[in-house]
Amino acid sequence: MRHIALLFFLVFHGGLAHAEPGTPIRIGLLPTLSAKVLMTSYQPLRVYLERELQRPVEMFTSTDFKRFQHDTLAGDFDLMVTAPHLARLSQMEAGFLPVATYLAVNRAVLITANNKPIKLIDELRGRNLAIFDPLGLIVLQAQQWLEDRGLESERDYRAVVFPSHNSVGFSVQQGESLMGVTSPAGLRQLPPETREQIRVFAELPQVPGLIWIAHPRMKQAANRIQTALLRFAETPEGAQFYAGNAYKGMRPVTPEELRSLDRSAREIKRLIQGLP
Structure with a gap:
């Protein structure tokens, strides 16, 4: 199915498409969670935007990051909530319009075990680096940081993918991986017995959270949409x-933030093209 959220749209949208004039605004949600969870989470925002913009609003997602970027x-x-490096890639390649970003920022946190702490980054050579999502911005940020210090993935170390931040932490705790990549939120999620046995090796510079972008055809409505999102x-x-997440609110995204994503945007394009 092209958009796996269509069924949930029919459930959550009610009859507003028939009650209000105008073409529906189609919002694409990055598939970070299941379609059902995403639709439920964003339902208050959908209701609010319909009222503010006086147009029906539909919400969709895709099966994975590659499909989502293709659909974008x-x-x-018309509007998308997407990863920062995908937002920048869409802007660079097709002129998509950055509208807003969430107040909550992110960053890569490199962790190591307390009983075998790393003193020099070169100790990672020939060892495992535990990661959660190979397409995630913080993982790309960490690998670029290592590359700038002479360590290239698969040449100098092995990047091992784990299903969760918890399993990344556990791999480091158990000594299976010399170092792991997580985030501040991922670090907080670790069980106490894991958190007590690891330490932070490095915290990298902060990066934006998820970014709202608009299709170029929405240029005339972009300012009104931005105002609505910032007042939400x-x-x-x-x-x-916002009670159901850690986003805190929204703000405009700056040109400097967008330019800082150029390297990650190029890398995510390369990685996505290599996926089946």
Whole structure:
């Protein structure tokens, strides 16, 4: 199925498409969670945007990052909530318009075991680096940081993919991986018995959280959409939405932040092209 959230749209959208004039605004949500969880989480925002923009709003997602980026560039969505490096790639390649980003920022955190702490980054040579999502921005940030210090993935160390931040931490704790890549939120999620046995080797510079972008055909409406998104936190629907996540609110994304993503945007393009 091209957009796996269509069934959930029919459930959550109600009859507003028939009650309000205008063509529906199609919002694409990066598939970071299951379609059902995403649709439920963003329902307060959908209701709010329909009221503010006086147009029906539909929400969709895709099966994976590669499909989502394909659907984005194909023009399947009017607005998208996407990863920062995918947002920058869409802007660079097709003129998509950055609208807003969440207040919560992110960064790569490199961890090592307490009983075998790393003193020099060169100790990673020939060893395992535990990672969670090879397409994630913080993983790319960490690998670029290592590359700048002379360590290239698969040449100098092995990047081993684990299913969760917890399993990354456990691999480091058990000595299976000399170092792991996580995030501040991932670090907080670790069980106490794991957290007590690891230490932070390095915290890399912060990067933006998820970014809202608009298709170029939405240029005339972009300012109105941005205003609505920035005011969302002040509404009852906003309070409901932000109570269920760590996003905190929204703000404009700066040109400097976008330019800082250029290297990661080029790398995510290369990685996605290599996927089946």
